[in-house]
Amino acid sequence: MKPRMTIGMAIVLALLAAFAIAAIAAPLLAPFDPLRQSLLLRLKPPGSLLGGRSFLLGTDDLGRDLLSRVLFGARASLLVAVVAVVLSLVVGTTLGLLAGWLRGWVATVVMRLVDTMLSIPAILLAVLTVAVLGPGLLNLVVVLGLTRWPRYTRVAYAQTLQVAELPYIRAAEMAGCGTARVMWRHILPNIAGPLMVVATSEFGLMILFEAGLSFLGLGIQPPYPSWGSIMAGGRQYIERAWWLTVFPGACLFAVVFCINVAGDWLRDQVDPRAASR
Amino acid sequence: MSQVLAIENLSLSIAGARVVDGVSLSVAAGEVMAIVGESGCGKSLTAAAVMRLLPPAVRQEAGSIRLAGVDIARLRESEVRGLRGRRMSMIFQEPQAALDPLSTVGTHIAQSLRQPLHRVRAEVLRMLDEVGISDPARRIDQHPFELSGGMCQRVMIASALIGRPELLLADEPTTALDVTIQAQILDLLRKLARERGTAIVLITHDMGVVADIADRVAVMYAGRIAETGPVDALFAAPRHPYTALLLASIPRLTDVPKSVLAVIPGRVPGAAEFGPGCRFAGRCPLTEPRCEAEPPPLAPIGDGRATACWRWEQMV
Numbered sequence: 001m002k003p004r005m006t007i008g009m010a011i012v013l014a015l016l017a018a019f020a021i022a023a024i025a026a027p028l029l030a031p032f033d034p035l036r037q038s039l040l041l042r043l044k045p046p047g048s049l050l051g052g053r054s055f056l057l058g059t060d061d062l063g064r065d066l067l068s069r070v071l072f073g074a075r076a077s078l079l080v081a082v083v084a085v086v087l088s089l090v091v092g093t094t095l096g097l098l099a100g101w102l103r104g105w106v107a108t109v110v111m112r113l114v115d116t117m118l119s120i121p122a123i124l125l126a127v128l129t130v131a132v133l134g135p136g137l138l139n140l141v142v143v144l145g146l147t148r149w150p151r152y153t154r155v156a157y158a159q160t161l162q163v164a165e166l167p168y169i170r171a172a173e174m175a176g177c178g179t180a181r182v183m184w185r186h187i188l189p190n191i192a193g194p195l196m197v198v199a200t201s202e203f204g205l206m207i208l209f210e211a212g213l214s215f216l217g218l219g220i221q222p223p224y225p226s227w228g229s230i231m232a233g234g235r236q237y238i239e240r241a242w243w244l245t246v247f248p249g250a251c252l253f254a255v256v257f258c259i260n261v262a263g264d265w266l267r268d269q270v271d272p273r274a275a276s277r
Numbered sequence: 278m279s280q281v282l283a284i285e286n287l288s289l290s291i292a293g294a295r296v297v298d299g300v301s302l303s304v305a306a307g308e309v310m311a312i313v314g315e316s317g318c319g320k321s322l323t324a325a326a327v328m329r330l331l332p333p334a335v336r337q338e339a340g341s342i343r344l345a346g347v348d349i350a351r352l353r354e355s356e357v358r359g360l361r362g363r364r365m366s367m368i369f370q371e372p373q374a375a376l377d378p379l380s381t382v383g384t385h386i387a388q389s390l391r392q393p394l395h396r397v398r399a400e401v402l403r404m405l406d407e408v409g410i411s412d413p414a415r416r417i418d419q420h421p422f423e424l425s426g427g428m429c430q431r432v433m434i435a436s437a438l439i440g441r442p443e444l445l446l447a448d449e450p451t452t453a454l455d456v457t458i459q460a461q462i463l464d465l466l467r468k469l470a471r472e473r474g475t476a477i478v479l480i481t482h483d484m485g486v487v488a489d490i491a492d493r494v495a496v497m498y499a500g501r502i503a504e505t506g507p508v509d510a511l512f513a514a515p516r517h518p519y520t521a522l523l524l525a526s527i528p529r530l531t532d533v534p535k536s537v538l539a540v541i542p543g544r545v546p547g548a549a550e551f552g553p554g555c556r557f558a559g560r561c562p563l564t565e566p567r568c569e570a571e572p573p574p575l576a577p578i579g580d581g582r583a584t585a586c587w588r589w590e591q592m593v
């Protein structure tokens with residue numbers, strides 16, 4: 001089956017690839033050290049040329065090059081989001097699959113836990129965990145990974161209940177497949193579509209979450225840049241130096257938007273029936 | 278003749294109601310045994326009990342199921358799993374729904390051999406050819422949605438038979454297919470049973486299918502066997518009123534228009550309505566007081582036939 005690619009989709013995927021490359025290759029691409037301060041270069045607007053050096057996106061209140069900071073910030077944002085999504089996807093899907101297949105008390109326990117987790121405001125949970133573990137990149141990832149699994153569990157559970165009733169699951173059992181094979185080879189691939197949709201929307205959300213927590217000072221700690229912490233720093237200068245909030249904000253918006261569009265596209269691609277239409 | 282499958286006195290219950298009650302039947306190698314009866318009479322549950330994959334709501338109350346002499350109920354779960362696909366296989370009514378939409382034809386069939394496809398590809402191709410799928414080299418990598426219903430059923434048959442099982446359970450394998458395809462699939466099943474010596478239990482509600490393919494038949498009614506015997510003898514002279522009525526309801530092309538089709542009056546009693554006597558008594562033209570009070574046992578009447586009717590001699 002060949003994925004159908006439209007021009008719009010190609011642009012979206014190219015943009016995402018560009019962001020990924022920017023994040024990975026930040027040390028090579030950044031024109032300056034994102035941490036180097038210079039009080040002489042404070043709050044220079046985008047395109048400034050000073051002392052033979054050009055600051056494409058301007059500088060911040062401590063005279064650091066914004067382009068370099070945004071590039072390194074992409075790193076933090078994407079890294080946190082990727083790890084958090086993978087962690088919560090694995091945890092959530094495993095729990096949902098088991099609950100849906102085994103039912104009974106396992107399902108009751110797991111789904112009550114899901115209800116409990118979902119009834120606590122995510123931001124409160126994150127703030128509490130950070131308060132206990134302390135702020136920082138690693139803790140941020142752990143917090144997000146361990147608090148964001150319930151949505152996957154819900155979807156995996158509901159989908160497993162549905163798919164487990166389908167004749168081909170029974171046929172697989174009739175052919176002598178064990179529980180592990182039925183779950184891994186037959187149920188998981190058939191519930192992967194909806195899970196991918198959740199994962200992509202969560203991915204966008206994780207980037208926003210990281211930005212939000214860093215904005216609140218609970219995530220990436222200064223002087224290290226992330227989009228959220230750059231915006232937090234730029235907030236007080238918003239009237240004099242709009243670029244400090246607009247550029248990281250625009251990146252945030254563009255990435256999350258592209259991910260959501262890509263998520264819809266992906267959903268159609270993982271289903272061969274949809275692709276054949 | 279040694280029996281591949283011997284079911285004795287099988288009873289299954291749902292919430293205390295005996296939906297399968299004292300069913301006994303056997304099939305020999307190379308033989309096609311049909312189980313025929315109206316929808317809901319317990320045919321599929323009987324087959325599920327043989328595969329030991331009963332729905333959770335269903336309990337086996339009594340009876341033994343022997344596959345080549347070994348009582349399946351005594352085996353551990355892992356041992357039964359080892360039998361499935363290798364010594365006993367099953368195919369069902371909706372072949373398209375019975376194939377994983379994301380698996381290819383090849384991986385589906387290879388699964389019965391517990392092998393990755395690349396290791397058994399040649400064998401799978403040969404099997405596809407044997408079940409009459411043209412261009413196996415192309416079909417092997419296709420997905421179910423690219424195949425017709427008839428082709429899906431051939432794929433199911435291929436995956437059921439590639440492990441060379443002694444027993445094939447076919448639960449309404451042609452009900453969802455149109456008539457010409459139905460005949461082809463039945464021919465294929467019969468051919469394979471003969472060539473490979475597979476014992477086949479063919480479940481159907483269609484007496485026409487029974488006449489086409491089966492050697493022997495067990496007529497089921499409301500969870501019990503009403504009558505059993507060789508197909509020709511049973512069709513020529515039924516010895517149970519239910520069998521007679523079923524036979525009279527077969528539409529024939531040369532026959533009268535459909536509107537005057539003989540229809541059995543009344544309906545099958547639900548599990549909650551079973552009385553102490555014969556379960557067919559409420560719809561039977563020959564009912565006498567004894568039928569309502571005492572269930573007739575499935576009694577031999579000669580020539581390998583047996584009937585569960587107090588009044589069968591009135592039918593001679």
Ligand SMILES: Nc1ncnc2c1ncn2[C@@H]1O[C@H](COP(=O)(O)OP(=O)(O)O)[C@@H](O)[C@H]1O
Nearest residue numbers: 291296315316317318319320321322323332334
């Ligand atoms: N999973 C199940 N749960 C509860 N009742 C069932 C289930 N499967 C079958 N039954 C009941 O058992 C009886 C026999 O069903 P079945 O063996 O499927 O009939 P048949 O295959 O002859 O049409 C029916 O009354 C049906 O309603």
Ligand SMILES: [Mg+2]
Nearest residue numbers: 317320321448
């Ligand atoms: Mg059935």
